[in-house]
């Protein structure tokens with residue numbers, strides 16, 4: 001029985017390196033709440049530090065609980081390796097900083113989570129990394145913005161609030177023809193969209209959302225697809241191909257050879273986690289494993305409920321446009337059909353209240369089951385009115401270009417009974 005033939009439901013429980021705890025036989029992954037690991041002797045220590053032997057040294061860099069989460073997530077995503085980090089923001093930042101430094105640039109889709117936008121537009125700029133934002137409606141925009149200092153393309157697979165699926169294959173192919181990897185943030189669509197199968201090189205997650213799934217844990221992950229020929233573009237990817245003075249001149253593509261096509265993931269761990277230190281705690285890694293084990297089951301229920309909610313809203317007299325991949329037309333529909341797992345549309349549903357901004361406020365204040373929070377991907381249903389919260393700092397014009405009209409409401413549909421979710425929406429719409 002080989003893992004490649006197992007289904008996501010099975011991989012979520014059995015995938016990765018962990019079967020049972022070697023010390024105790026424990027079936028559930030233990031929380032290895034330790035900072036450090038005793039070396040067997042000085043030779044062992046020597047080999048670990050030189051990466052001649054792989055093993056744990058210090059929890060800032062690796063830990064057995066983290067390892068169980070990482071190897072299982074990599075298996076589920078179809079990647080070669082994964083690195084767990086402290087948050088989704090760390091995952092996004094490290095995914096770029098692993099390739100780009102001062103004077104370099106990346107090309108990013110404009111359709112981004114606000115936190116990522118701030119990171120790209122302001123903080124990376126302070127580091128000397130330029131982010132060139134392009135409209136993903138035309139994939140060729142990525143080619144046009146590329147030059148010899150371009151280190152990566154970046155996009156969200158299912159960006160909210162617009163919920164227009166990103167053209168992964170088109171942009172990945174342009175990138176591969178120019179020697180540029182595509183990094184995809186798949187936070188909103190784990191299992192629903194499989195970016196690596198469409199040519200992406202790296203997938204990043206805010207595991208805080210669907211992967212953790214219960215609104216308890218901030219965490220992130222970077223999955224190395226193991227499918228990008230870094231060594232063929234040695235000048236562009238000096239961080240992986242040139243001797244690293246911070247690690248006795250190691251060349252990461254060579255150091256990774258005995259381990260598999262994981263040079264990118266290896267450097268995130270050995271350099272960025274070592275130096276920047278945004279490690280995930282063993283306890284949080286444990287909680288994310290609990291989430292991962294039921295992810296396929298939850299995603300199915302999230303998706304089924306979202307379809308019912310979108311249909312209900314579509315037919316409601318107080319609701320204008322419903323933003324949901326199933327209702328898209330033209331090129332947006334083609335992309336949704338090409339990249340979403342058949343019958344799945346994710347569990348984010350946007351809609352416009354005909355009554356505008358004040359109707360949005362009344363609707364949110366009337367909700368009883370839904371939580372009013374700035375989060376997505378909790379098992380519970382969540383709602384937010386961006387015009388008075390996440391997007392309130394933007395001018396009206398910038399809100400509109402972000403896809404936020406005054407009466408726009410975003411739902412993250414949970415796994416409760418769909419009838420109960422709809423009852424709550426119906427009573428709140430009555431008051432809107």
Ligand code: PLP
Pocket residue numbers: 087088089090092113115116156185187188205206207208218219220375376
């Ligand atoms: N990417 C997306 C699409 C998100 O929605 C979020 C968080 O809201 C992040 C990244 C950042 O993740 P975190 O909050 O875990 O740092």
